[in-house]
Amino acid sequence: MNKTKYVGQRLPRTDSLAKATGAARYTGDIWVNRRDILYAKALFPPYGHARIKSIDTSEAEAIEGVAAVMVADDLPGMNGYGGMVPDKPVIAKDEVLYEGDPVALVAAETKEIAEKAVKLIKVEYEPLPGYDDPVKMLDPSSPMLHTDNPFHKNHNISDEQIIKKGDVEKAFREADVVIDNWYKTPLVDHAYMEPDAAIAEYDPIQGGITIWSPQHAVQLAKRAMSDAFGLPQSRIHVISQLVGGGFGGKEDSTFDVSVVAGVLSIKTHRPVYFELTRDEVFKGTGKRHPSIIHHQLAARKDGKILGIKVETIIDKGAYKSIDAIPSRTTQYAGGPYSIDNALTHSWSVFTDHPYGCAFRGLGSPQAHFAMECQMDELARKLDMDPVELRLKNILRDGDTTIWGQPMMEERGLGLEECIRRVTSDPKFNEPLDNSDPRIRRGRGIACFMYGTGTGSATDGAHVMVQAQPDGSINIGVSASELGQGFLIAMKQIAADTMGVTIDKIYLDYADSAASLESGATVASRTTVLTGNAIINGLEKLKERFSAVAAPMLKTGKENVCFYQNMVFAKGLENEGIKLTAVIAKAFASQVPLGAIGSWYPPMATPKGDGLGDKMHTYAFGCEGVQVAVDMETGEITVEDALLACDIGKAINPDTLEGQFEGGMAQAIGWALMEEHFMSDGKMKNHTFHDFLIPTAKDIPDLRTIIVEHPNALGPFGAKGAGEPPIVPGAPAIRNAVYDAIGIGLNEIPMTPVRVMEALRKKSAENADKSRR
Amino acid sequence: MITVSFNLNGKDVSCTVDAKEVLVDTLRERFRLTGTKKGCGTGDCGACTVLLDGEAVRSCILLTAMVEGRKVTTIEGVGTMDHPHIVQQAFVDASAVQCGFCTPGMVLTAIALLNRNPNPTEDEIRTALSGNLCRCTGYQKIIKAVQLAAERMREGR
Numbered sequence: 001m002n003k004t005k006y007v008g009q010r011l012p013r014t015d016s017l018a019k020a021t022g023a024a025r026y027t028g029d030i031w032v033n034r035r036d037i038l039y040a041k042a043l044f045p046p047y048g049h050a051r052i053k054s055i056d057t058s059e060a061e062a063i064e065g066v067a068a069v070m071v072a073d074d075l076p077g078m079n080g081y082g083g084m085v086p087d088k089p090v091i092a093k094d095e096v097l098y099e100g101d102p103v104a105l106v107a108a109e110t111k112e113i114a115e116k117a118v119k120l121i122k123v124e125y126e127p128l129p130g131y132d133d134p135v136k137m138l139d140p141s142s143p144m145l146h147t148d149n150p151f152h153k154n155h156n157i158s159d160e161q162i163i164k165k166g167d168v169e170k171a172f173r174e175a176d177v178v179i180d181n182w183y184k185t186p187l188v189d190h191a192y193m194e195p196d197a198a199i200a201e202y203d204p205i206q207g208g209i210t211i212w213s214p215q216h217a218v219q220l221a222k223r224a225m226s227d228a229f230g231l232p233q234s235r236i237h238v239i240s241q242l243v244g245g246g247f248g249g250k251e252d253s254t255f256d257v258s259v260v261a262g263v264l265s266i267k268t269h270r271p272v273y274f275e276l277t278r279d280e281v282f283k284g285t286g287k288r289h290p291s292i293i294h295h296q297l298a299a300r301k302d303g304k305i306l307g308i309k310v311e312t313i314i315d316k317g318a319y320k321s322i323d324a325i326p327s328r329t330t331q332y333a334g335g336p337y338s339i340d341n342a343l344t345h346s347w348s349v350f351t352d353h354p355y356g357c358a359f360r361g362l363g364s365p366q367a368h369f370a371m372e373c374q375m376d377e378l379a380r381k382l383d384m385d386p387v388e389l390r391l392k393n394i395l396r397d398g399d400t401t402i403w404g405q406p407m408m409e410e411r412g413l414g415l416e417e418c419i420r421r422v423t424s425d426p427k428f429n430e431p432l433d434n435s436d437p438r439i440r441r442g443r444g445i446a447c448f449m450y451g452t453g454t455g456s457a458t459d460g461a462h463v464m465v466q467a468q469p470d471g472s473i474n475i476g477v478s479a480s481e482l483g484q485g486f487l488i489a490m491k492q493i494a495a496d497t498m499g500v501t502i503d504k505i506y507l508d509y510a511d512s513a514a515s516l517e518s519g520a521t522v523a524s525r526t527t528v529l530t531g532n533a534i535i536n537g538l539e540k541l542k543e544r545f546s547a548v549a550a551p552m553l554k555t556g557k558e559n560v561c562f563y564q565n566m567v568f569a570k571g572l573e574n575e576g577i578k579l580t581a582v583i584a585k586a587f588a589s590q591v592p593l594g595a596i597g598s599w600y601p602p603m604a605t606p607k608g609d610g611l612g613d614k615m616h617t618y619a620f621g622c623e624g625v626q627v628a629v630d631m632e633t634g635e636i637t638v639e640d641a642l643l644a645c646d647i648g649k650a651i652n653p654d655t656l657e658g659q660f661e662g663g664m665a666q667a668i669g670w671a672l673m674e675e676h677f678m679s680d681g682k683m684k685n686h687t688f689h690d691f692l693i694p695t696a697k698d699i700p701d702l703r704t705i706i707v708e709h710p711n712a713l714g715p716f717g718a719k720g721a722g723e724p725p726i727v728p729g730a731p732a733i734r735n736a737v738y739d740a741i742g743i744g745l746n747e748i749p750m751t752p753v754r755v756m757e758a759l760r761k762k763s764a765e766n767a768d769k770s771r772r
Numbered sequence: 773m774i775t776v777s778f779n780l781n782g783k784d785v786s787c788t789v790d791a792k793e794v795l796v797d798t799l800r801e802r803f804r805l806t807g808t809k810k811g812c813g814t815g816d817c818g819a820c821t822v823l824l825d826g827e828a829v830r831s832c833i834l835l836t837a838m839v840e841g842r843k844v845t846t847i848e849g850v851g852t853m854d855h856p857h858i859v860q861q862a863f864v865d866a867s868a869v870q871c872g873f874c875t876p877g878m879v880l881t882a883i884a885l886l887n888r889n890p891n892p893t894e895d896e897i898r899t900a901l902s903g904n905l906c907r908c909t910g911y912q913k914i915i916k917a918v919q920l921a922a923e924r925m926r927e928g929r
Contacts, residue, residue, distance in 0.1 A: 016864040019872025020879055021856055022807015022847035029806035191907050193811045193819055193873035244809075244873030245907050278812040483871025483908050654867040658909060662870065665910030688816030688905065696898040696911040 003563055006492040006502050007716045010654040013488045015242070015481060027197040027213055027241045031273040037199060038067050039111045040264050040274035041118040042102035044284065048352040048681015050096050050125040055104060059120040065113040067268045069121070070105040076266045077230025081259050083220060083252055086227050087151040088319040088355070090259050095128075097145060097318040098352050098681055100256070100284025107264040107272050130680030134315040134349035135292060145350040151320065158316045158348040161326035163333075163403050163610030166341030171307030175298035179377045183293040183370040184747040185730075186675040187315065189282055190359055191693045194244020196253045196285060197275035200261035202268075208235030209265060211258045215240035216251035216358075217520030218512040219478050224255050229262055240480040240510035247666070248358030250482075251522055252321045253285035282686035286357025287676065289325050289348070290315040291366040295333070297374045298341075303382055303389045307341030308334050308402070310370070314363075316348040317355035322522075323348055324454070325356065328363030330610060334402040335371035336415055336449035336620055337393040342402035344610075352681030358522055360666065361723045364450055365730065372446035372731030373746060376738060386735070387423050390447055391416065404611035405604075407618075412719055414646025414709035415447060415620035421644045421705050422624040428642055438631050441639070444735025445624045446728040451615025452711075452720030453525040453601060460600030461518035461529040464508075465537035467545075467593040471565055471580040473498060475534055476508040478515035479526045484722055485655030486526050492651055493531045493715050497538045499562025500579065516596065524619070524720025527651060529599060531715035537597020544591050549582045601713065617711040617719045621645035623664070623728035627736040634755035636737060638668050638698075643728070644705035648719035653706060660704040660725045667729020669694045675749050778839045781805075781849030787836070795831035795839060796820040799846055807847035807876045811905070818904030821877035822846050828884040830903075847876035850883060859883050862921035863914070870908035878904050882918045890926055894919070 018024040031037055045052075057069040072079055072093035079093060080086035092101040104121050108114035129143075136142050137156040146152035154160075172178060198213035209229060215221055218238040226233045238258075243250060261274040276284065296309040310333040314325050326346035333344040348356070379386040394416060395401065397409040407413055422428060422445060432441040453459045464476035475494055481487050487507055495502040508514040518530050545567070546560035553560065553576075555569035568576030587593060604613030626640040643660055650656045673692045677684040685691045710717025730748055738744045743758045777786040780803065787802050799805045799822065808831060811819030815833035822831045823845035851857030856864070859882050869875050878901060885892060885900040892900070897918045898911070906914060 010867075012864055013867065013869065015872065016867070016869040017853055017856060017860070019869045019875045020860040020863045021851055021853050022805075022876045023853050024872055025806065026809070026873065028810070029800075032800050032804055032806050191905075193817060193871065193905065193907055194809070195811065243871060245871040247907070278814065278817075483869075485870070658867060658870055658913060661910035661912040662908045663910075665912075666907070687814050688812050689814065693905060693907065694910075695902040695905065696915065697902040699911050701894075702910050702912045 004496045007496045007651055009492070009652065011488055011492060011652060013485050013655060015487060024242055026194055026244050027199060028275055030212060030241065031199060037271045037273045038107040038109065038264065038268060039114045040105060040107045040261060040272050041114040042260055043104045043118050043121050044099060044280065045096040045101060045103055045125065047096060047125055047127050048099050048130045049128040051128060052092060052094055052096065052103060053124040053126055056122040057104060060106060060117040063113060063117050065109040066106060066117045067109065067270060068107045068264055070263065070267060074267065075263055078227040081225050081228040081255055082320060083224050083255065083322050084320055085151045087149055090228050090263055098354055099683060100354055102260065105260055105264055107268055130682070131352045132678050132681065134313050134351055137349045137351055138313060138347055145318065145352065152350065156350040158320050158350055159323045159326045160347045161330045161610060163330045163342060163344045165402050165404055165611060166307065168307045168309055168341045168343040171341035172298045175306050176301040177299050177378065177381050179297040179374050179381060181295055181374065181377060181746055183295060183373060185291045185366045185369055186749060187290040187353065187678065188288045188670060188674040188676060189691060190247045190249035192245030192247060192249060195276050195278055195281050196250065196257045198254065198257040198261040199271060199273050200258065200265035201271040202265045204269060206235065208237060209262055210237040210239065211262060212239050212241055213254045213258045214243035214246065214250050215254045215480055215510065216246055216522055218510055219517040220520050221255065221258065222512060225259050225262060228259050229266060238512040243480055243482040246482045247360045248362065248522055249286050251520055252357040256285060279686050282691060283683050284354060286321055287317065287354045288359035289356030291329065293366065293370040295370040295374050297378060299378055301382060303384050303392050305337055305339050305393050308339055308344065310344040312346040314346060314348040315353055315356060316350050317353040318350060319355040321355040321357040325363040329367045331403055331614060332364045332367035333371060335368055336395055336447050338395050338399035339402050344402065353678050360663065360726045365670065365727050368446065368448045368727050369731050369748065372728065373734055373744065376444065376735040377744060386445065387419065390419060403614060404607065405613045410712040411617040412646060412648045412709035412711040413620065414707045417707050418620055418622040418644035418646055419447060421707065422622045422642050425642055427640060428624045440629045440631055440740040441626060442736045442738065442740025443624065443626045444732050444739055445622055446731035446735060447622045448727040449618045449620050450524065450724040450727055452528050452617050452619065453615050454523045455614035457603060459519060459529070460598065461533035462516040463518055463530065463533045463537055463597045464516060465534065465541060465595050465597055467541055467583050469583055469587055471500065471583060472504045472506060473500060474506055474508055476515040477530055478510065478512065478518045479530050480510040480521040482521060484659060485652060489527055489651045489655060490531065490534060494534050494538060497535045498542065500565050504565065524722040524724065527718050528714050528720055531718065532599035533597040535715055536599050537595050540595040540597065545582050545586060548586045548591055552577055552582065552585065616713055619645060619647050619719045619721060619724040621724055621728060623732045625732045625736045627733060627740055629737060629740045629755065631759065634752035634759065636672055636750055636755060638700050638733060640700055642703040643725060644707050645724055646707040646709050647721040648711040648714050649708050649717035650706050651716065651718055656706060656721055657704050659721050661702045663725025664702050664729055665694055665699050667726045668699060668733065670748065671730035671733040672749050673751065774837055776836055776840050778841060779843040781845055789836045791837055793836045795822065795834045795836045798836040799831060805846045805848050809873050809876060811873065818877045818881065819874050821880045821904060823880055823884055826884060826887060828881045847880060857883065858924050859886065859921040862917045862924065866913050866917035866920050868909065868913040868917035874904055874906045878906065878914055882921065886922055886925055890922060892922060
């Protein structure tokens with residue numbers, strides 16, 4: 001490996017200035033600047049669940065400027081698409097299963113015409129009962145949501161996962177204490193700022209289609225939509241524009257818009273633009289799965305956890321989407337602790353709600369919310385310090401997780417350091433001001449672990465690297481720039497690996513035609529998997545160039561070094577030759593200047609009972625928060641938040657802190673304010689003034705500590721960092737509220753209504769007790 | 773349809789629009805100034821913020837007809853990639869940009885704040901920005917960017 005010059009530095013992102021000056025173009029901005037594009041609208045149903053009795057499109061079709069009106073029977077291919085299985089109809093045929101199922105599509109010369117036409121489509125519906133409750137839907141006697149979907153035959157269960165380790169019944173028999181509680185988390189929107197949009201353009205030359213849209217996964221998109229377009233996967237070309245926020249949501253929702261633009265473009269042979277209004281984004285796109293968790297924890301009186309039994313019912317919504325939530329909730333149900341006996345069981349269950357999809361943390365926030373609340377409950381029961389209790393149980397070198405994976409310090413195990421650095425922080429230890437009886441203050445912590453990558457057998461990354469004769473380097477990667485700063489991080493990794501100045505690195509990114517499959521930009525996987533694949537590809541080039549340079553430098557090829565665009569023999573830095581001279585010689589002697597770089601994590605064989613290695617490395621962390629609770633209004637203010645997170649190695653500390661802070665803020669929203677209300681499959685709040693996310697006034701100064709316990713398999717020691725920061729926030733806040741008011745709230749968001757309810761219940765109980 | 777004349781980024785312009793047309797659509801679709809983003813259409817998110825006679829307003833709930841004779845400044849009117857405004861440069865230097873969709877609105881709101889209050893407290897910055905939603909950053913580095921810009925403006929840099 002060369003000397004590092006860029007990795008670890010706070011280099012400015014490549015996209016900041018373009019974004020800050022308005023020069024950066026998102027999908028909707030391309031439409032504005034192209035005047036040949038048709039504008040599309042979809043007709044969405046006014047019901048969450050209904051039978052379609054008839055559709056009359058004649059009036060819409062008669063309007064001048066309408067290029068196409070489509071109903072289900074007009075589709076070019078199969079009426080289904082999806083990231084995992086094609087179970088979601090492009091256009092609903094007989095029945096709508098949630099408010100986001102389009103009933104008909106329109107493409108017109110202008111936005112105004114499309115809006116007018118879609119209103120003239122007449123649909124006769126027969127409203128059906130809305131299925132809102134996943135617990136009822138799990139009951140085998142409940143009606144089926146999917147009555148005729150080839151992908152859903154297992155009653156209303158989309159997926160079911162179980163982990164069984166050790167002898168749980170014995171652990172519970174031998175326990176000194178059992179903590180048994182129910183927890184509940186809400187349905188929430190990603191609330192990315194850029195509404196979903198897509199442009200599709202039919203290719204009359206080869207009969208293919210090009211899609212421009214904010215994607216998480218340009219290669220997966222080809223597979224997800226190919227059946228619906230009735231086209232081979234090879235003919236679908238997908239380009240992800242800059243993504244105006246995704247957080248996992250656009251992995252699916254971008255298919256929703258791309259498939260609509262696509263079928264209209266295939267029908268009309270014209271380019272088509274389709275965008276959702278914010279109202280449609282709220283009602284129709286994926287959400288964080290709500291969960292109901294029954295968590296039982298058995299422990300000895302010295303605080304050692306003996307076993308857990310956890311059941312998690314997940315509201316799947318109407319379609320499968322990315323259904324890794326049962327897997328993740330069973331995996332993380334025991335938090336980052338060494339527990340010998342576990343039985344964790346999760347179901348994702350269909351309802352008439354927006355489909356649950358990937359959202360930062362993918363089930364881990366839900367699972368950790370329950371577990372980290374349980375840890376504070378246990379500490380109270382045993383009258384132990386919650387920090388000590390955690391330190392007693394955390395996973396250390398050689399311990400195994402509840403899914404039976406041994407933990408190794410060489411893959412980075414920095415949890416103890418995270419806990420110690422948060423809990424020894426001077427500000428976190430200042431005396432609390434509880435002088436005003438109306439304002440009660442308290443502090444709490446929560447810990448977590450989070451794996452890098454999807455943990456599935458297909459999780460790998462492949463990239464194309466190509467040296468140019470002028471010494472610059474192209475790298476073709478399928479990952480997307482979601483705002484996380486992957487462009488600068490990849491440039492830092494590539495420049496240090498190749499030994500060139502960073503200006504020589506150019507990324508051909510997020511274009512399915514200029515890249516190979518490097519996996520979706522999800523699962524906190526890009527820095528590690530794509531970074532390693534880039535290193536692998538560049539090392540291949542260096543090996544070839546070393547062989548070319550060795551005779552030029554009169555040394556052996558094993559002694560050839562690359563640094564700052566120069567090539568030299570080891571120790572003879574001042575007698576180097578330019579990299580361009582080496583490339584010129586390679587070019588002239590038919591040495592290929594391009595290579596494919598690949599990397600995938602060690603593959604594990606599942607051992608049954610949900611046991612076996614999952615991800616190759618895990619981020620760990622601890623968050624400490626201070627809250628103030630207004631005893632008269634029930635309002636909770638987060639006054640201080642400090643996150644320490646072990647991510648192996650900070651490739652770029654600036655962008656990394658950005659991930660920490662963004663995750664912490666989203667956790668505050670999830671814990672305190674965000675919640676969609678559903679009734680009969682209809683969403684009751686679908687604007688930013690009744691679905692509230694944190695503003696600058698709701699967030700305190702967010703303090704972060706980067707902890708680096710290197711991952712021996714990561715690029716420069718890195719682990720995944722994008723999702724982990726959201727995980728500990730909600731339970732830390734809940735535990736701080738417990739500390740402040742002496743009530744453990746087990747349902748989030750902890751809105752003023754829920755806090756006041758709990759306070760009144762407690763004061764009634766106290767009054768009752770004093771009467772007795 | 774009505775004809776509206778106003779000053780847009782320093783130039784006098786006029787256009788003929790439907791009485792119901794909102795300014796964000798006029799700016800984006802007629803003048804192709806796509807730096808102004810449309811995030812919600814209900815005046816909640818602030819992505820469409822522009823300056824109207826120097827004050828930050830939401831162009832998605834402002835009728836184009838209302839800007840007759842007034843001065844409208846969009847993100848394109850305050851700086852360019854070659855000559856960024858101090859606030860734009862501060863957003864870059866403070867790493868305050870992630871997905872970037874809220875950034876033009878944030879920058880314009882910050883400029884309006886600093887023009888009326890060159891030395892704002894952190895709380896004043898948070899209050900001023902509280903009508904501009906950002907889902908990526910937790911606002912942390914945005915607050916730092918505005919503080920950095922304020923410092924540089926006071927020093928005349």
